[in-house]
Structure formats: C-alpha cells, structure tokens
Amino acid sequence: MRRSNVALAGSVAAALGVAAWLARPADSQEPPTLAARAAALERDIARLEDVNAIKKLQRIYGFYTDKQLWSAAADLFSADGEIEVGGQGVYVGRDRIRDFLGLNGPESPQPNRLFDHMQLQPVVHVADDGLTARGRWHVFAQEAVHDEYARWGLGVLENEYVKEDGVWKIRRHHFYTTMYTPYEAGWGKEAIPNPAPSAELPPDRPPTVAYEAYPKAFVVPFHYENPVTSPPPRTGAAVVAGATTPEALETTLAALERRVGLLEDVVQLERLNGIYGYYLAHLQWDDLTGIFSPTGSIEIAMRGVYVGAASVRRNLNLYGQATDDQFGLQHNHMQFQPVITVASDGQSALMRSRALSIMGQWERYSQWMGGVYENEYVKEDGVWKIKRDQVFNTYFVPYTVGWKDVTPRPPPGITASNPPDAPPTLPFEMYPSAFLPPFHYAHPVTGQRVE
Incomplete structure (x- = not known):
C-alpha cells in the first residue's frame, strides 16, 4: 500500500506540471490529454479508497461478531448476501445470516462468553468497474464459555463484496475452517472436526465445498493468480476525460491531491x-x-x-x-x-x-x-x-x-505510588464479565450508532 500511495503521489506531482503547461501559449495547449491523465489518476485513487473501505468493512465485521452483535454484523451484508462457515451450509439473506450467527449464543455481549475473531492478513482485489471485489483473510479465533470450554480456531476467508449506492457491503462470506482445538490439549494432541449442518436451523443450501479440517490438509482456493509468475493484465476500465479547461483541471488536481x-x-x-x-x-x-x-x-x-x-x-x-x-x-x-x-x-x-x-x-x-x-x-x-x-x-x-x-479478576487499577492525573474515564470489567468498548464510528452500511 505504501508503494502504491507513493506512486500515486508521484503521479499527482507529475500531473501538477499543469502549472507549467498553463503558462504555454494558448494555441499549443492540449487540455484533453491532461484531462485524460487526471481522469485515470482519479480512477486509481478511487481503487485504493475502495480497498481501504473493504478492509474497514471486514474488520468492523470482526469487532461486531466479537461482542455477539449479530444484527449489526448481518446488516453489513447486501440484501442477497450469503454466509457459509465450515461444513454448515449456506444461509442467504440478512435475516437468515442473523439467525445463523445467533446459533453462537444470544444477541449482545454475554457474561462468561469469549468470541474474539481477529480479521488478519487481507489480500483485496477490486474489479475494474469498481463495483465488486474479492478478499482473502486469515481469521484467528479465541472462543470460550467460562467453566465449560475454551478453544483456539484458525481459518481462511474467501469473500466477495459489492458496492451499492456507493457503499461497500459483504456479498459472500465464506469461512474455510483450518483448525479448531481445545485450549488444554492443543493442536498437537486433539482437533475438533467441522460441524455438520444445523438440525435446529437447516441451511438454505448444502455446503459448496467438501473438505475436512486439521489434521487433514486442505488448501483454500485462491481468488487470484500468482502475482509474479502470472501477473494480471494491466487493462483497467475505460477512462472518460472530465475537466478540460485549465481552471477545471486545477480544481480537479487539487481535489485529487487531498484524496491522496x-x-x-x-x-x-x-x-x-x-x-x-x-x-x-x-x-x-x-x-x-x-x-x-x-x-x-x-x-x-x-x-x-x-x-x-x-x-x-x-x-x-x-x-x-x-x-x-x-x-x-x-x-x-x-x-x-x-x-x-x-x-x-x-x-x-x-x-x-x-x-x-x-x-x-x-x-x-x-x-x-x-x-x-x-x-x-x-x-x-x-x-x-x-x-x-x-x-x-x-x-x-x-x-x-x-x-x-480463569479466576475472575478486575483490571489492575490505580497504583497509589504512581497515581494518575485523573481517574479512569470509563470503568469496565474483564472476561468472564461482558463489556462493549464504545465504537467511535457509525455502522458503515446503515449509518446508525451501534451500542
């Protein structure tokens, strides 16, 4: 990402050679050429903005599911969205996705429940038209119910995304289980097999891929080719030149500079x-x-x-x-x-x-x-x-x-020998108690606050 942004910044700097171009005689100016370059630059910037928005969307999904905010998580999907986890089959539509997530427990943070699902290692590709995308992620999970069980989980996501009315949503969330294992035994001694489809809430469709989790080996299909040995063609979507007057180009490039x-x-x-x-x-x-x-x-x-x-x-x-x-x-x-x-x-x-x-x-x-x-x-x-x-x-x-x-314990708290300048701003309790750290952002699809 750093190299891409630097390249874009360089492109903007080059494009801003427009100042010298503007000083040329009127009969030698070629605004359509510069306008096309500005339009191509805007397309590339929009692509990077899309990648950032998709990463943000998926990471927010992880923070919502951590705290059993099933409704907020389901609302991140498109109306025809799908979810498939392990061997449990496919659930279609927001209501069904919400019900499926609810198989993990009641809505909202619950005492004695740990459900941390870290969304890591994103590889995101946006389609040339900027309206669909695919992403591969690693999920690292810590799940527990106090006094009942604790386990580690690993898996790979191969997801699809769609932009509707300018807003990115999850179109398909497919979690391929790599491994689940009890905390006490560990993956060297014990592995938990993929669960079968739920009898309580049967899926809308059967699993799309038949595979077994660890200790069996399964390579999750990649949505992309090897970027070195099989690089994608550098075609890009057609670019339509926008501003053609010197003044309009200056305005356009200033806006692009800000976005970069x-x-x-x-x-x-x-x-x-x-x-x-x-x-x-x-x-x-x-x-x-x-x-x-x-x-x-x-x-x-x-x-x-x-x-x-x-x-x-x-x-x-x-x-x-x-x-x-x-x-x-x-x-x-x-x-x-x-x-x-x-x-x-x-x-x-x-x-x-x-x-x-x-x-x-x-x-x-x-x-x-x-x-x-x-x-x-x-x-x-x-x-x-x-x-x-x-x-x-x-x-x-x-x-x-x-x-x-684990024996319940409070956070460390104030140290009398090295006191703070002010007391804690928001008291909280730790697992196995339940606590929801406030979100600084609104829901990226509904625009509503999630509390």
Whole structure:
C-alpha cells in the first residue's frame, strides 16, 4: 500500500506540471490529454479508497461478531448476501445470516462468553468497474464459555463484496475452517472436526465445498493468480476525460491531491500503531513517549489518565523500568485489525484496533492479554502523533489456566505510588464479565450508532 500511495503521489506531482503547461501559449495547449491523465489518476485513487473501505468493512465485521452483535454484523451484508462457515451450509439473506450467527449464543455481549475473531492478513482485489471485489483473510479465533470450554480456531476467508449506492457491503462470506482445538490439549494432541449442518436451523443450501479440517490438509482456493509468475493484465476500465479547461483541471488536481493525502494518512497511522507495539515489546519508554503529542494522554487497564509527556513517561514505568535487565522478559504486544477514521481536514483521526499480548518472565509466570484500543491521533507540523491512548482489556489469563478456568479478576487499577492525573474515564470489567468498548464510528452500511 505504501508503494502504491507513493506512486500515486508521484503521479499527482507529475500531473501538477499543469502549472507549467498553463503558462504555454494558448494555441499549443492540449487540455484533453491532461484531462485524460487526471481522469485515470482519479480512477486509481478511487481503487485504493475502495480497498481501504473493504478492509474497514471486514474488520468492523470482526469487532461486531466479537461482542455477539449479530444484527449489526448481518446488516453489513447486501440484501442477497450469503454466509457459509465450515461444513454448515449456506444461509442467504440478512435475516437468515442473523439467525445463523445467533446459533453462537444470544444477541449482545454475554457474561462468561469469549468470541474474539481477529480479521488478519487481507489480500483485496477490486474489479475494474469498481463495483465488486474479492478478499482473502486469515481469521484467528479465541472462543470460550467460562467453566465449560475454551478453544483456539484458525481459518481462511474467501469473500466477495459489492458496492451499492456507493457503499461497500459483504456479498459472500465464506469461512474455510483450518483448525479448531481445545485450549488444554492443543493442536498437537486433539482437533475438533467441522460441524455438520444445523438440525435446529437447516441451511438454505448444502455446503459448496467438501473438505475436512486439521489434521487433514486442505488448501483454500485462491481468488487470484500468482502475482509474479502470472501477473494480471494491466487493462483497467475505460477512462472518460472530465475537466478540460485549465481552471477545471486545477480544481480537479487539487481535489485529487487531498484524496491522496488522506490515503497516505491511513498508511502513516497504521504504521504508527505498529511502531507503538514494537516499542512496548522491549520497554523502550523514551521512544514510546516520543510518538505522543506533548499534550497527549494514556489510559490503560483502569489505571487512570496520565496527561502530558512527563506523565505518559511516568505511566510507562508501571509496566517495568526501561533500565531493567530484559533477560527472560516477554512483553510482546501485537497490534491488529485497525479501523481508521481520518477527519476530512486530515489533521485528526480515530482508530479502533486490537492487541494480543504474550507476556511473562522466565521461570516466573506467563500470560495472555487481549484488548481493544479506541485511540485519538493528531497531526502536528505534518507528523501524526498519539493524542489519546486508551485500551480496554478483554482479559489477562495465565497460560497454564486458559479462558475456561480463569479466576475472575478486575483490571489492575490505580497504583497509589504512581497515581494518575485523573481517574479512569470509563470503568469496565474483564472476561468472564461482558463489556462493549464504545465504537467511535457509525455502522458503515446503515449509518446508525451501534451500542
């Protein structure tokens, strides 16, 4: 994506050679040529915007299903949308999709239920007409009902998308199960087979593909060819030249510059989110503080709000000293599934993302942490920085215990010896309690708030 955006930015810069062209004598000007270049550039920018919108759509689907928001998830589909999971058959239409998802439990966040489905590793291709698309994703799942079971899940999505009235929707969601295994036994000892179609809610059509999950091997068909040995033809849709006057071209190119800038903002924000995780992993507190705005704040695990660079740096000492010997330290914080909303002026942004952390100390303890971030960002002197860093921890779970048997516990809370500048802004409880971190965005299809 970075290379594509740079290329587009270069194209815009080249196209903006229009200034020199405008200075030429009137009888030597060739506005249709430049107009066609501007139209082609607009098409390419729209393609990248479509890819971003589809990634956002699928990631939002994951955040909705995490919290059993089945109605909101079903509303992401087109009216004729389909869902197929494992060997359970095909369900057609939003109502049927909603009912199928409901086989996983009641609507809305439920106590004692963990249903995290991370949407990872997207490969998205938009059709030349910009109206349909296909996407391949990895899904990494942690599922549990407290005191009953806990399991890991892996699978591959091969999805189809459709743009209706300018809005991207899921046309077909096909989850191919790679593996499900009980947490306690693990995939080296035990595997859960694909479930058969439901007798309680029979599908509308039988499964489209017959296969078995791990330990059997099955390669999910790719919707694309090898991009190196069989590159797609570079045809592209026909481009119709738009503006043809110098003034109209200037207006068009200025708008395209702004759109490229917003695309680049998304790239930079996603990069910043990744950098945050790498600094966390090795207690690089000065570097981590350096990616905050001087007036930024941090609020983690109900420890309260720390405001300003000095307080952010002080907060980070709660997780270990930067000078500590890091032999045996495990503090990996992997940042996944960003849903990024950049303000129209490109000066501020919001991001929902998730973290999966592998934490511990050699011969002392090991644990998992899962959580959801709802962060704010600000652009200062052209550089994106964290304005507000807030994580809602879903769980802290000892590796040797797992989600089925974990003893309920509260978030860490305020440390009296290193107090915050302000109390927690939004109290929450962790699994096995239920909590829905507020979404900063409206539903991308209905436009309604989801609460």
